[in-house]
Structure formats: structure tokens, C-alpha cells
Amino acid sequence: LAKTTQPISMDSYEGQEVNITCSHNNIATNDYITWYQQFPSQGPRFIIQGYKTKVTNEVASLFIPADRKSSTLSLPRVSLSDTAVYYCLVGVTAGNTPLVFGKGTRLSVIA
């Protein structure tokens, strides 16, 4: 099971782009990289998922270098409502091993 490492916390001002990097040095060939967002007292919410290169949706972009040993979640022009904990998870290959959450990155957006 690939272990992930992310910064514990980050601060940003409103309107700025925020990049949160996650390290996953022992990612396996069939693993996907998935990011979730969690607001206080709510369940985690899927943001974006990728395997390699770049993925973009209406919420964020995910950059994955060729070696896939890290990934960067990019949030464009954050607002106060983006204050949350962001989790990077590496999806396991076929089998019953469930997704395991780390401590995540607590993003605080300041006005």
C-alpha cells in the first residue's frame, strides 16, 4: 500500500492559486491518485483523480510527473469556502485493501 506524505497545513489569501504536493514514492503500476476534500463535520468529497500527466476538471487540476512519485493538486483562485482538509490517496490494485486516509493538508484561506 503506497504511503503518502503531504504538508500538514497551508495558508493562502483569497484569489491566489494554491498548489498542494503529495509524495508517494512507492506507488504501484496500477495505482491511481485521488484527492478528496473534507469540510468540518462532513464526509470527504471526491475532487479529482488521475493516473499520469495532467487532469483538469471544473474544480481543480492534478499534475502528475512521469515517474508518478508525486502529484500536485492545484486549486485556482481559492475562496474562503475552499478552507478544508485535502487528502491525497493512492488507489490500490485489484483486491480488497481499502483506501486509507492520511492526515491530509489543512488549507486555510484568508480574506
Add this chain to the structure above:
Amino acid sequence: EPEVTQTPSHQVTQMGQEVILRCVPISNHLYFYWYRQILGQKVEFLVSFYNNEISEKSEIFDDQFSVERPDGSNFTLKIRSTKLEDSAMYFCAGSRDRAGANVLTFGAGSRLTVL
């Protein structure tokens, strides 16, 4: 957008009492999970459930815990005799797939307070 619905949103119980937390998964999901989050701590896996049986469980999921999906709709987590340390948010989640590109949809959670 389909949602995972959990009830109750908050339950307060006395230590030693039985608690049942309920979840209505998204209709086309096949894999179901319970996670918990103690206040200020990370989201912890409890159990996964597929084809009406437990697929995987963590060390937390001891004999005091059980899950079932009796009517093909509701997915329940039962704690037989609650302890103070069971106080946490309990999240139900579901997915269509098991492997690799496994995107979980979580419910809003049930907050359990054990006194």
C-alpha cells in the same frame, strides 16, 4: 447528483448501550464501507462490504461491531455495547468499483456521542 444518506445525524447514548447507524447507499453502488473519524483525528477505515458479506475489516472493527444489508437497501453499522472511545463521526461510503480507480462517495456522517 445522487447522495449517500445517513441517519441519525447525531445520536447520544449511554455507555454499554447498543447503537445502530443507518445508511442508504447510491443505487448503482456495489461496494460499501464504514469509516470513522474521532474529533480532530484522521478518517479511519472500519469495514468494507460486498455481495452481502464483509470483504475487509480493520483492527478497530472488533466483535462489538457488525454490519448488514438486510433488505438490499439500507446498510447498517451496529455497535453492540458502546464505549466512551466509540464517540466519533461515522461515515458510510459506497463505490461502483473495488480496484484501482476507486472513487468513494461518502455520506454526511452520523455523530455518535457516548456518555
